[in-house]
Amino acid sequence: MSLCLRSFLCSRRGALWFGAVGAAFMILLGLLVVERVQSREQKNGMERRAIESLNAFNTGTPAAQLTGVERAFVLKPANLPHNLVRFSFVSGWDRMKPDAQFAGELTDPSTRRLHDLAAAAVYRNSYEIAWDHSGPVSLVIAAWAGKDHAYVVVMPQSVPPPAFPWMPFLIAGVLALLGLLLIPASWAPLAAFTAAFVPLLVFLAGYRITPYEGTGSHLSAFGAGMGHGTFRWFFAAAALVLAAAGAAWKHGIAGRFFTGLREHRVAMTYVVPAMIGMLVLVLVPFAAGLALGFFSHCNGNFAFVGLRNFWEILSGGGAAITHPLNFWFTLGVTLMWTLFNVVLHVGIGLGLALLLKDPLLRMKGVYRVLLIIPWAMPNYITALMWKGMFQQQYGAINVLLDSLGIGSISWFSTFWPSFMANVITNTWLGFPFMMVVSLGALQSIPTSLYEAAEVDGASRWQQFRLITLPLLRPALFPAIVLGSIWTFNMFNIIYLVSAGEPGGSTDILITEAYQWAFKRGERYGLAAAYAALIFVVLLLYSKMANRLTRAGEDM
Amino acid sequence: MKQSSRTRLVLTHVFLIFFTILTLYPVMLVVKKSLTPGDHFERTLNPVPTKVTLDHYKAVIGSKDSAGRSLFGRQLLNSLVVALATTLVGMFLAATAAYAFSRFRFPGRAIGLSMFLVVQMFPATLIMIPLYVLLDKMGLLNSVAGLVLVYSTTAIPFCVWMLKGYFDTIPKELEEAAWIDGATRFGMFWRVVLPLSRPALAVTALFSFMTAWNEYILAETFLNEETAYTLPVMLQHYVGSHSTSWGSFAAGSVLVSIPVMALFYVLQKHLVGGLTAGGVKG
Known part of the structure; x- marks a missing residue:
């Protein structure tokens, strides 16, 4: 031992x-x-800053000049029986909506926290601080009860729960x-x-x-x-x-x-x-x-x-697993996206290559040149072009469906049509590569093998299954691995065709990371973590694929 | 037997023609859009333009900046310089590295090779922000040189794998013969191996050129002066935030696609052989 x-x-x-x-x-x-140490220090620091802002605010600094403050309110308490207080707005300011007016009592649920905190401050006649982790960005809410007004500032802090x-x-x-x-x-x-x-x-x-x-x-x-x-x-x-x-x-x-x-x-x-x-x-x-x-x-x-x-x-960031913001949901969509695409790319590409291989077929060169065109088009043009074709009113596809009597589809308002629109676009874009690879691989199979098989009386299907497929495998497999990696990270198509619609559900991991970085409050850190996870997934995948190839070679 | 193979041929042709038309239909729509006056859409399936005008092409080619200089010419030049320089730099670096990976046994060879494969998996959005900072520090934002550096490094991994695979298929005896005739190491590489791998070099060059010519996210991020734009960025701005000029976009798309299509056409014979012997066999 x-x-x-x-x-x-x-x-x-x-x-x-x-x-x-x-x-x-x-x-x-x-x-x-x-x-642990860090998080306590950081929290203290943020709260201290919130109180500093609050001090500045109640001594008369305009809210717009306070750095880091997103919303600021002056509230007026009205005493009710049983030591209860009810607040109404004196003035309010919101950095996102500078023109919004705030007036009336704080009765609706969205102002509940402000109300409670101001009440606590009035009750204790001092500062009150609370954290709100319910949104995508944590908020520090600080309140201070002055002589006859309560002051509240709301500061966003990018600290997750x-x-x-x-x-x-x-x-x-x-x-x-x-x-x-x-x-x-x-x-x-x-x-x-x-x-x-x-x-x-x-x-x-x-x-x-x-x-x-x-x-x-x-x-x-x-x-x-x-x-x-x-x-x-x-x-x-x-x-x-x-x-x-x-x-x-x-x-x-x-x-x-x-x-x-x-x-x-x-x-x-x-x-x-x-x-x-x-x-x-x-x-x-x-x-x-x-x-x-x-x-x-x-x-x-x-x-x-x-x-x-x-x-x-x-952990899903607080979203349920069926919600588009949940990582596992997006991962599922991404895997499905990759699988659909690769199967279609290889299927169509290999099928065309088999047709084009026929020695009696003329004009092979012409077909090949024309069928390669999707590959040669820059893919953002492809994406915008197809987005136009899926357009509900004027898009060619809906016009076609209409004339067939099926009726037009609103492509980007439910998940499956939207997802399929992406898949169709990417299939158009990707099959030529697989076709060319398959053509090359087919060329390297000696014709004498087929002649021998014909002499032995093998059917076409038997020839395909017993000669073509096994001999294609070593050439096709790396292309499939590479192709699936490219598809997994295919940003342009998703971003430009469905743009994640409806509600971010057709986003794949890479576009989700982009959204976090550039669309949802510049959360660069979170986006980087997303990207790191993408890398890990791909690394595991390629390791697995490598093993599969090696196992295949041993056989 | 003869009869059945004839019907099969006819069927194959019918299918291929149908499929080709299906494939080319979207492209024809774009060409139609670029030739049809106006920016609006019609509810029609007909891919043949009914009214033809070259206005959109004139608008794209004749675009001028505020000082009245031709923008299209400038942007075309940018794109050409970036794409050609990327091809040259990328090819040079990839060919030398691939040669070493194919012919020498040195420590770090396996790691180096696997590194070139793993790099393909890096999501571009992850690299974008740090790269921006890096280019900013080197003073290469808004410059052709910065883009060339970034593009050639993104093109290298794929090129190295393809070329290495192709070099592996060239018999070593040829180099040994050259060695006996007094060639240097570099002479063997330059005079023997490179000329023999023309198909793979052609494909690799095509890829590098395409990477640089078609890319727009990085270009959009790193360039913010109109005169520094490459064509894809210019094109993107036609469908940008202010107003969408679909006609100009279509015309621009056709103009941008033509050089790549032409290259594909010229190199397509090499494509099949070069691609299979190279990257795919690994």
């Missing part, structure tokens, strides 16, 4: 396993401890296990490399981030010497670097790397230019984007929120 364990620990995989689990544990622990005790641990644990099972030991250098760059990237990401006023605990610490923030990142980075260094040392990678550089000077001169380009313009932005997933963004300020973005996404 002990011998067994010992040999396992000394193997490459065992060492990696050990190192990675240790590192993951340390990082999680560090993040969790630090996050704070509760998350066990789930991140569980999810991280499952992911770590999966990763360890799927990542081969030969990837250790990649892990080491990534780890070495993480601190640098975090530094870069933090470089431009401006701190909240009045609180010293945000990323300003990077610019201004040591603070809690630096300590936190130092802790996480050190854990990673240690783990990676351990793994690297274990495999003698560092030594091999340097001797390797000398021995393989020629090879390096060929590879290095492309590598540098990829490193600077793809990997660095990618890692910086990933780092962004740990931050929350509000009005140009970034604050470290640890795993909360991920937690918010994976």
Whole structure:
């Protein structure tokens, strides 16, 4: 038993396993401890700012000049029997609706919180602070009871609900296990490399981030010497670097790397230019984007929120699983979208290729050129063109349906027609690639095989099933994997054809991430976390596909 | 036997013609729109223009900026320079890297290759914001150079995989013969391998060109001066927020698509061979 364990620990995989689990544990622990402290500090800071704004507001500063305040009200209490108070608006101001008028009593449910808080402030004759986490952006509501008025300010804070005790641990644990099972030991250098760059990237990401006023605990610490923030990142980075260094040392990678550089000077001169380009313009932005997933963004300020973005996404963000804002719903739609498209692309492409392969068929070149056209069209043009065809009143498709007596369909007001409109557009766009790949693959199958089969009396179907399909597989499979990755991330079609209608239900993950970043309150952090999850899904998929191919080759 | 194969041929032709028309129908509608006067739509299925005018084309080509200089010419030039430079830079980097991956065994080879595959999975929206900051710091926003750098790196991974696959099919003996004749390493690459992989190079070039010529999200994000726009960004603005001029959009779409279609037409013979031997065999 002990011998067994010992040999396992000394193997490459065992060492990696050990190192990675240790590192993951340390990082999680560090993040969790630090996050607790951090979240309390952050909350205090926000509340202090809310009170400062409130002070400014009740001493006569116009609400529009208060930074970070979204709504501000002056309320007038009227005393009722039994110590109850009822408020009515004296004046009100809303940054989103500067022209809105506020008057009358606060009786409807939407003003319930304002009312209760103002009542509490009047009752205690002091400040009152409350948090509202019910919307997409958390609100700090502060109230202060003056001589005969109550003042209320509402400040949005991009902090998702704070509760998350066990789930991140569980999810991280499952992911770590999966990763360890799927990542081969030969990837250790990649892990080491990534780890070495993480601190640098975090530094870069933090470089431009401006701190909240009045609180010293945000990323300003990077610019201004040591603070809690630096300590936190130092802790996480050190854990990673240690783990990676351990793994690297274990495999003698560092030594091999340097001797390797000398021995393989020629090879390096060929590879290095492309590598540098990829490193600077793809990997660095990618890692910086990933780092962004740990931050929350509000009005140009970034604050470290640890795993909360991920937690918010994976828990569904308060939306039911049947709701379009729920991650799992969108993931389901995305998978369905990918599956439909790939099946149609391969089916149509392969079918056409089989037809075009016929040696007796003339004008093959003409058909091929004409059928490739959808591929050559820029895909945003394709998307807008099809959007026009699906238009309810003048679109060609509805005109056709009308003339057939079926009646026109409102394509973008229910889920299935909208989804199918996307699928049809993308099928039009994507089948030529599969057709060309299939044509090439078919050409590489020697005709003598078919002649032999014919001599043996095999039917056309038997020839297809026993010769064509097995020999197509090695060529077609990578194309399918690549094609499904492209489809999974096919932003233009969804964004331009259905635009997620109705109600965001046809959004796929990539457009959902875009919506969070640029349409729903600039939640860059959440969008980055979304994108990171997309990457994880695709990575798992390609690993799985790789296994499938290998299994296929063994057979 | 002969009779049955003839009916089969006829049926195949009928099906292919039907399918081709179905495929080309949307394109014909766009061409029609670009030739029909006015911006409104008609309830008709007829893809043949009934009234023909070149006004939309004139409007697109004759567009001028506030100082009265030709905008279309400028934007066409931008697009051409960006696409050609991307093709050149991307091809050079991809071909050298692919050659090394195909011919040398060096530490990091497997990781490098898998990295080029994994990079395909990065969602562009994730990269966009950091890339914007990066380009801003390098002072490359609103510039052709910035776009060329970004586009060529996005084109490289696919090109490397395709070219590597193709290089693998070229026998090493040819290079060895050249070696004996006194060729250098670079000579073998430049004089032996590259000329032999013309089909794959053609396809790769086509891809790089298309990536740069057709891309608009990044261009839209990184460019904010009209004179720096590439054609897709210009086109997008015809259907932008203010008013939708469908006629000009259609005319612009036709103009933008023509060069790519022409390239496809010229290179389509290589497409089948180049694509299969390269990327797909891995």
